[in-house]
Amino acid sequence: MQFVNYTPNWSVGASVSDILSVSGATGSVAYSVSGGTIPDGLTLSPSGLIAGVPATAGQIDFTVTARDSIGDTSVLRIQGSVVDPNAPAPAQPVTIFNHIADIVDTVAADISAVEAKIVPAEQIASMVASAVANVASSAVANVASSGNPLPALLWTGENLVERYLAKRGN
Secondary structure: OEEOOOOOOEEOOOOEEEEOOEEOOOOOEEEEEEEEOOOOOEEEOOOOEEEEOOOOOEEEEEEEEEEEOOOOEEEEEEEEEEEOOOOOOOOOOEOOHHHHHHHHHHHHHHHHHHHHOOOOHHHHHHHHHHHHHHHHHHHHHHHHHHOOOOOOEOOOOOOHHHHHHHHHOO
């Protein structure tokens, strides 16, 4: 005895009426959930009917066992997801670290010119801090104008200190 292929295609608020079936069974077949949990709002009848209206979006992972009249069994693991067609689209990330990397390149060139004039370290540190503050201020303005209240900041994985030192030739 073997289950016929089945893939769920369920959405929150949409009626479900799917029938599970097996081939090679002897006599009548009884179906039951034997592992995991069927999604809220759905039920499995002993005849193999999955019916109801899914209540929440999320992952599906449960097991159904079919038993025929002579005791043969077959097991089907049902996996997938219940989708919410009304869910908002994911927020688009805002990246500012790429802009900071560009500023580091510019500041590195400026600092090399300044070092040639033997400027105190405090003044160099002030220049770097000012450049980074300008980038951060610009990024905040970009975030505010995007209308996205919760932007994600992505780190490029690049070490900006190493980038600065490489530009200086150290």
